[in-house]
Amino acid sequence: MSDFNLSVVPVDQLGVFERVSRFQKRSIKGTSKIQGLKMALNMIDLTTLEGADTENKVKQLCNKAQHLHQNLDSLPTVAAVCVYPSMVKIAKQQLKNTDIKIASVATAFPSGQSPIEIKLADTQFAVEEGADEIDMVISRGKFLEGNYNYVYDEIATIKEACGSARLKVILETGELGSLDQVRKASDIAIQAGADFIKTSTGKISPAATMPVTLVMLLAIKDHYQKTGQMVGMKPAGGISTAKGALQYLIMVKETLGDEWLNNQWFRFGASRLANDILMQLEKRNTGHYQSPDYFSKD
């Protein structure tokens, strides 16, 4: 592909850590907190990606996506549910009269260690079943070998196969080794046509961290300033507290600006986060600290 032009942007690691520690010291209270928490709820991709997933578990998750907590009025729904391709059809049926999107992982998630034909078939299957969004994984092995062209071509091919579905590209930053590598992978994914870049599969640790997310946001920012095209961001895995979610929102606002503060351009990939936010909202409502026992698990 001739339009692939990778210029290496060095990352100031200390600077990133310093900046992140500033975000973590903000205090958000009162109505701003409520507003932030509801916004975060509305950005969640409610996720179940287990070998043990069953039809009923997915049905239950879809129900939760629509009815987060009956005791609380005027709650938004989550942005999407995220499932394996085999579960897309069921999720589609369950969510047919709603605005909630269906995201499906594809391309031999989570390792990505399959030939491109299989990855394409995987993606096409998910799209045909009705997925609105595809979460693909990049070939980390090829990336670490330095075969950037392969990674670029792969993303571009999958993007084509997605058709009108939006493509999120999972970099699996926990396997990339350094922030410089994260930046490089982000640039490749963005240039190859990603609609979203996403930190992790959630299957390995560390998953999403704030420094990694900041580096990816900066890649998005540079691309936006150069071309005027917006790219979305999705940190996934390991974000389980309301407080943490608010810190991410502050980071997005102050790095990219208000245009990104909606679920069109920013998502949280999480399974536990929703309940923690709901517990905070209920606490504001009743004045009493809450227990997970009173909130549905899926």
Next chain:
Amino acid sequence: MSRIKVLKTYKLYIGGKFPRTESGRYYSPEVEGVSIGNICLSSRKDFRNAVVAARKAQTAWQDRSAFNRSQIVYRIAEMMEDRKTQFIDELIIQGSSKKAAKTEVENCIDDIIRYAGWCDKYQQVFSSVNPVSSSHFNFSIYEPQGIISIIAPEENGLKGLILSILPVICGGNSCVVLASESQPLSAVTLGEVLNSSDVPGGVVNILTGKRKELLTHFATHKDVNGILYCGNEKKEIELLKSGAASNMKRFQSYETIEEVSPYLILDFQEVKTGWHPIEKMSESGPAY
């Protein structure tokens, strides 16, 4: 040349760490007009953090073998023996006579040993095999409730603390303790002892501060399973009981706790009864 004395900062004990209160506030209790130290004035957020830590630690603590819990509790006594003089000194600062302080500390250490013994015995003493009129083996065993919030007695700073905490943790619960407001020094030092005695972080969490500010939150937090109250203030009991009713916390109160007793362990245990089918007794007779 006289040297400048290094004063100790008394901090909280939450999740195996010694944080200052997030509120940044402190108070200075006095004995006969003399301040005994600057003590953290805990806020509701400290309490919330303590409950989170207690919940995190509880399952693993419950899943340890009873014998292992016993060993760990014994270790608390060992560590306390080591620090005896410090505890005695602090009791004296809090107004005890030298002799009374020594007796109190020694009795406390002995009481811990007694509870170490009970850790793996209360199940045997209180569990039962129940007679039922069908071919079932029917038995009842005890299981810990979960997180217990403890309002330690105002008087007897050390003894009250030991005798309220020990039965709760012996039974596999984790706890959040509000130490005596006027005699908090021993509580903070006990935290240091617990930290060096293999008790996993989060099993015991110790806060210092004012009952007036914290009791409502001790009562209403929905992730707390039981409340142990030491004292006899009618208003406080009423407040705790009504808060406890909101999510069916078990409420237990004592004016004072004077002695070691296995029945105190049962205060925060649930009874689980199991039915296990056995062969038809009429044909073979009871073979067990």
